[in-house]
Amino acid sequence: MKNHLIHKVEQWEIYDRMSGHGIYADSDKEFLPAERYDWTLLTEIELFKNAVRGCKRVLDIGCGTGHPSLHLTKDVGSIVGIDKSERMIEIAKNKLSRSRADNISFEGGDAGNLRFHEGSFDAIILCGSLATFSDKERALREIKRVLKTNGKVTCIEANWLYRSTHERHFQGEGNFVLTQKDSIRYRYVRRSIYPHKETDYRCIISPKSVLGKKLLSNSQFRKHKTLTTEMSIEEVEPFCDEIEYDEQEQFDPQTIASLFAENGFKDIYVSGYGIMYDLLNSAGLVGGMASHMKELCKAETGISRFLDPTKTEMLFLTCKFNSTISNEKNQEFQEL
Numbered sequence: 001m002k003n004h005l006i007h008k009v010e011q012w013e014i015y016d017r018m019s020g021h022g023i024y025a026d027s028d029k030e031f032l033p034a035e036r037y038d039w040t041l042l043t044e045i046e047l048f049k050n051a052v053r054g055c056k057r058v059l060d061i062g063c064g065t066g067h068p069s070l071h072l073t074k075d076v077g078s079i080v081g082i083d084k085s086e087r088m089i090e091i092a093k094n095k096l097s098r099s100r101a102d103n104i105s106f107e108g109g110d111a112g113n114l115r116f117h118e119g120s121f122d123a124i125i126l127c128g129s130l131a132t133f134s135d136k137e138r139a140l141r142e143i144k145r146v147l148k149t150n151g152k153v154t155c156i157e158a159n160w161l162y163r164s165t166h167e168r169h170f171q172g173e174g175n176f177v178l179t180q181k182d183s184i185r186y187r188y189v190r191r192s193i194y195p196h197k198e199t200d201y202r203c204i205i206s207p208k209s210v211l212g213k214k215l216l217s218n219s220q221f222r223k224h225k226t227l228t229t230e231m232s233i234e235e236v237e238p239f240c241d242e243i244e245y246d247e248q249e250q251f252d253p254q255t256i257a258s259l260f261a262e263n264g265f266k267d268i269y270v271s272g273y274g275i276m277y278d279l280l281n282s283a284g285l286v287g288g289m290a291s292h293m294k295e296l297c298k299a300e301t302g303i304s305r306f307l308d309p310t311k312t313e314m315l316f317l318t319c320k321f322n323s324t325i326s327n328e329k330n331q332e333f334q335e336l
């Protein structure tokens with residue numbers, strides 16, 4: 001591909017453009033049944049509550065529009081939520097202005113360059129954000145720096161090994177979309193299993209190009225405004241002016257645990273969750289059980305440590321960082 005045609009966009013920029021979008025933000029409910037989000041969201045709140053209850057100072061990095069922090073204010077001393085997307089922060093602040101909490105604040109900030117002093121926090125929350133950080137090692141270094149000795153990290157990520165991911169087409173999948181202004185957009189998602197990575201390409205096809213003309217003369221395309229295609233980004237590239245892409249690394253229980261272990265964290269524990277809604281749905285019981293949602297999500301939190309995380313859709317990792325041990329280790333290494 002011609003390099004001048006293609007430019008990379010960071011994940012936070014994507015969230016900034018579609019502010020409000022994010023895992024379980026309101027606008028996501030347009031894409032999946034709202035109640036599915038509600039079940040998962042409640043389970044996550046319970047998981048984080050259990051993990052950070054009693055902590056004095058908590059930092060939520062990549063807080064988006066405020067999930068789950070806005071729900072944890074009664075369980076901790078205080079919380080600061082930071083996000084690189086100013087527009088996500090704006091929405092979080094709006095939500096906050098409608099709540100009564102006075103021990104939580106939101107501000108713009110970069111995971112890789114935190115403004116806080118050493119040892120400022122008892123716990124750090126990463127809810128779906130770690131996968132979106134462009135420099136994860138740097139973010140983990142910053143997390144270690146601002147954590148108190150024996151401070152806790154709690155992290156949620158989707159499990160790349162979950163069956164729905166495996167059912168996907170790994171070579172890549174593309175589609176053309178005809179917009180209202182007769183412009184043709186093309187999107188292509190390329191996935192690799194090892195390392196778990198998704199690259200998402202987007203471009204506009206010139207309507208005067210050979211491909212553009214062919215698509216516009218296709219009656220099915222004109223009628224349905226969308227067309228799935230086997231054409232890869234390399235094949236489509238000659239017909240577009242500029243290509244934009246973003247990359248996202250993904251995790252499974254092993255890779256997420258290794259990332260924390262390699263960066264000096266201890267007591268790493270990965271559990272799984274995200275089964276309650278699917279169980280009830282397959283039994284046709286979602287509607288009937290709606291009034292018991294809170295209790296059932298609490299129950300899911302309780303059993304999550306007994307679930308095999310390789311088989312659940314979502315992963316919940318907890319770990320600690322002991323700066324004293326690490327400093328001693330560093331010294332040992334330096335003396336050798």
Ligand SMILES: C[S@@+](CC[C@H](N)C(=O)[O-])C[C@H]1O[C@@H](n2cnc3c(N)ncnc32)[C@H](O)[C@@H]1O
Pocket residue numbers: 011012013015016022023024025061062063064065066067068082083084085088109110111112126127128129132133134
């Ligand atoms: C998947 S969303 C999760 C948002 C929220 N925690 C939730 O669960 O709804 C990931 C968030 O991480 C933020 N983010 C990505 N890179 C970041 C960085 N380097 N520093 C701070 N935030 C970042 C994005 O802007 C986005 O709001």
